[in-house]
Amino acid sequence: MASQIPFTRGVPSSDLLPVDAMREAVEQAMRSEPTTALAYATGAGHEGLRAWIAGRHGVEPSRVVCTNGSLQALLFVAEVELAEGPRRVLVEAPTYDRAILVLRRAGADVAGIPVDGDGLDVDALAADIERHGAPALVYVIPNFQNPSGATLAADRRHRLVELARTHGFTIIEDDPYGLLRWRGEMLPSLLELGGESVISMSSFTKTVAPGLRVGYAIAPGELAPRLIRHANDTYISPSMLSQSALAAYCAGGNFEPWVGQARAALQERCAAMCEAVDEHFPAGSTYVRPDGGYFVWVDAPEGVDTTRLLGEATAAGVPYVKGADFFAEPAGERSLRLAFSAVPPDQIHEGIARLGGILSSALATA
Numbered sequence: 001m002a003s004q005i006p007f008t009r010g011v012p013s014s015d016l017l018p019v020d021a022m023r024e025a026v027e028q029a030m031r032s033e034p035t036t037a038l039a040y041a042t043g044a045g046h047e048g049l050r051a052w053i054a055g056r057h058g059v060e061p062s063r064v065v066c067t068n069g070s071l072q073a074l075l076f077v078a079e080v081e082l083a084e085g086p087r088r089v090l091v092e093a094p095t096y097d098r099a100i101l102v103l104r105r106a107g108a109d110v111a112g113i114p115v116d117g118d119g120l121d122v123d124a125l126a127a128d129i130e131r132h133g134a135p136a137l138v139y140v141i142p143n144f145q146n147p148s149g150a151t152l153a154a155d156r157r158h159r160l161v162e163l164a165r166t167h168g169f170t171i172i173e174d175d176p177y178g179l180l181r182w183r184g185e186m187l188p189s190l191l192e193l194g195g196e197s198v199i200s201m202s203s204f205t206k207t208v209a210p211g212l213r214v215g216y217a218i219a220p221g222e223l224a225p226r227l228i229r230h231a232n233d234t235y236i237s238p239s240m241l242s243q244s245a246l247a248a249y250c251a252g253g254n255f256e257p258w259v260g261q262a263r264a265a266l267q268e269r270c271a272a273m274c275e276a277v278d279e280h281f282p283a284g285s286t287y288v289r290p291d292g293g294y295f296v297w298v299d300a301p302e303g304v305d306t307t308r309l310l311g312e313a314t315a316a317g318v319p320y321v322k323g324a325d326f327f328a329e330p331a332g333e334r335s336l337r338l339a340f341s342a343v344p345p346d347q348i349h350e351g352i353a354r355l356g357g358i359l360s361s362a363l364a365t366a
């Protein structure tokens with residue numbers, strides 16, 4: 001049987017988990033605040049962690065809501081924001097597949113706006129608003145987008161915020177990857193540009209560890225208490241042991257150095273993947289070279305059907321996520337998402353060579 005080199009999961013590999021520092025942080029949390037770590041809190045989460053996050057973003061701690069992962073924050077925001085009134089939510093096409101599921105579960109009527117190498121096509125968004133009126137929410141992943149790898153250009157950020165202010169919709173900025181940039185300049189966040197028009201969320205899944213299940217939303221002052229109440233009504237409080245340990249980890253100065261280490265490893269993996277795709281994928285395959293993050297998104301030439309080929313790729317030990325999963329409407333037949341985050345560089349070459357062979361044979365017989 002072929003060795004398994006999965007390109008499916010956007011997670012860090014085990015060597016990119018801060019095992020020793022987190023062990024110490026758990027011990028520290030249990031030594032310094034055992035009753036906080038082992039008790040319920042409010043729906044807002046751990047006070048020390050909220051303050052640390054608020055300091056990084058330059059906002060009041062009262063606006064920070066720490067949740068069990070940022071997807072949970074997205075669900076809470078959608079449930080609260082869509083409870084009354086319009087339910088039309090615009091997302092990027094493609095966008096994170098689970099975000100589509102979560103938004104739909106909260107009752108959203110989800111439609112896609114195209115993405116190109118500079119992120120969300122803001123002209124297409126403006127045209128959609130002309131045709132259908134303002135949506136309730138626009139969900140955007142501005143940095144090294146999951147799945148396309150594209151980053152929303154600075155001028156488009158300004159334009160998006162202007163549209164939100166003019167038409168009175170709220171932007172959900174989902175930014176778990178922004179700190180994992182290895183090329184180009186950090187751009188202003190939508191939160192910085194858009195203030196009260198923006199609900200910004202992020203996660204410690206990609207920068208520390210997914211198993212902690214800690215994410216957060218920064219909400220406008222009026223929305224934050226409603227989100228906290230909603231969280232409290234749902235699960236009383238998020239996992240305090242996780243948040244207490246994470247607060248100790250961050251206070252101990254571990255966060256930035258580990259992100260730096262992860263960024264360097266991801267950069268190497270991304271370079272290996274781009275090089276291997278250039279070498280092994282059929283001519284005419286295109287992708288946006290990401291400036292950071294976890295993913296490369298490939299558009300294969302006409303004649304490749306990534307839904308049909310997934311079984312063969314899985315049997316060959318090189319599964320990917322098919323393009324169709326990332327669209328609200330039927331699309332993405334020729335596309336595939338490749339996560340480089342969890343695969344060491346030497347295996348990336350071998351796996352992409354195998355996958356390229358499968359795509360090339362499919363084209364030859366198309």
Ligand SMILES: Cc1ncc(COP(=O)(O)O)c(C=O)c1O
Pocket residue numbers: 010068069070071072096141146174176202203204205210213214215
């Ligand atoms: C854009 C985006 N948002 C949210 C998440 C999930 O974050 P969490 O693990 O904090 O729920 C992911 C994970 O892949 C993601 O890519």
